[in-house]
Amino acid sequence: MSLATVRWGALVLGVAGVALTLLFHWQVFFWVPTEASMGIVQRIFYIHLPAAWVGFLAFGIVAICSAVYLWLGEEKLDQAAVAAAEGGMIFTTIVLTSGPLWARLAWGTWWTWDPRLTLTLLLWFIYLGYFLVRSSTENPERGRRFAAVVGIVGALNIPLIHMSVVWFRSLHPPPIVARQDGPQLHPDMLTTVFTALGAWTLIFFSLFLLRYGVGRLEARIEQGVIPS
Amino acid sequence: MNPLPSVVVALVAIAALLFAPGVLEGQETTAPRQMRHFWHVFAAYAIAWVLLFGWAVSIARRIGRLERRVGGGEGT
Numbered sequence: 001m002s003l004a005t006v007r008w009g010a011l012v013l014g015v016a017g018v019a020l021t022l023l024f025h026w027q028v029f030f031w032v033p034t035e036a037s038m039g040i041v042q043r044i045f046y047i048h049l050p051a052a053w054v055g056f057l058a059f060g061i062v063a064i065c066s067a068v069y070l071w072l073g074e075e076k077l078d079q080a081a082v083a084a085a086e087g088g089m090i091f092t093t094i095v096l097t098s099g100p101l102w103a104r105l106a107w108g109t110w111w112t113w114d115p116r117l118t119l120t121l122l123l124w125f126i127y128l129g130y131f132l133v134r135s136s137t138e139n140p141e142r143g144r145r146f147a148a149v150v151g152i153v154g155a156l157n158i159p160l161i162h163m164s165v166v167w168f169r170s171l172h173p174p175p176i177v178a179r180q181d182g183p184q185l186h187p188d189m190l191t192t193v194f195t196a197l198g199a200w201t202l203i204f205f206s207l208f209l210l211r212y213g214v215g216r217l218e219a220r221i222e223q224g225v226i227p228s
Numbered sequence: 229m230n231p232l233p234s235v236v237v238a239l240v241a242i243a244a245l246l247f248a249p250g251v252l253e254g255q256e257t258t259a260p261r262q263m264r265h266f267w268h269v270f271a272a273y274a275i276a277w278v279l280l281f282g283w284a285v286s287i288a289r290r291i292g293r294l295e296r297r298v299g300g301g302e303g304t
Contacts, residue, residue, distance in 0.1 A: 040265040098272040
């Protein structure tokens with residue numbers, strides 16, 4: 001796959017993502033009804049939830065690529081895992097910043113050591129560790145293998161985060177979209193959430209593709225396949 | 229160059245501004261609560277877009293650097 005192909009793919013996904021983003025911002029600020037009890041600040045929900053889902057998707061990709069990398073040893077799988085991990089860090093950081101901004105007005109505190117919040121922060125630190133582990137060994141191959149293990153272990157935290165509000169007493173509200181008995185949300189709010197989710201999924205894959213292309217090109221230059 | 233450290237530094241700076249003691253408490257007494265809601269929504273969306281834009285810019289810079297190295301962008 002050439003960098004030009006990667007760029008075109010990323011451009012198509014990116015343009016579609018930006019178009020959906022404009023739509024979801026219009027929905028958030030001009031169309032969706034204001035939630036009765038929390039008011040305007042509830043609109044943070046439309047970035048908070050999609051960011052969490054895209055972050056989990058990204059870390060899921062990291063885990064799958066890392067597991068197959070450990071099995072087959074193909075370097076491009078490690079490069080895909082790194083690209084996804086960067087995206088996962090970005091989206092989880094959005095979750096961890098938008099959450100406190102919402103919580104300060106909804107709960108009266110920026111942060112509480114609630115199981116879901118704590119596990120999400122732990123997830124962020126695990127993937128920070130993923131990057132630190134990569135550069136911690138003198139042998140790059142060994143670093144990649146250690147990081148792959150961290151990438152797999154980190155993803156085991158995702159179902160715990162999802163179920164934490166069900167299993168433990170929690171200040172964080174239980175799931176209102178991903179429920180067994182169906183979403184419990186106003187239809188317009190649900191539409192807005194899914195538009196935002198679509199927008200950020202497209203933007204994530206656009207940037208992921210570009211980042212993966214960069215990783216491949218860097219590796220081939222280092223291996224001398226492409227002369228610098 | 230790994231782009232994450234710069235993202236982390238930017239994040240810490242934003243957090244330091246947001247969580248600075250007294251800044252928001254001061255607003256609470258002078259500004260109506262509704263304005264504070266708007267401010268929080270604006271901050272949440274702004275941080276999200278700064279982070280995403282920052283990631284995009286870091287990738288674009290790496291692409292530019294690689295293209296200069298290989299002299300015009302050959303296949304990956």
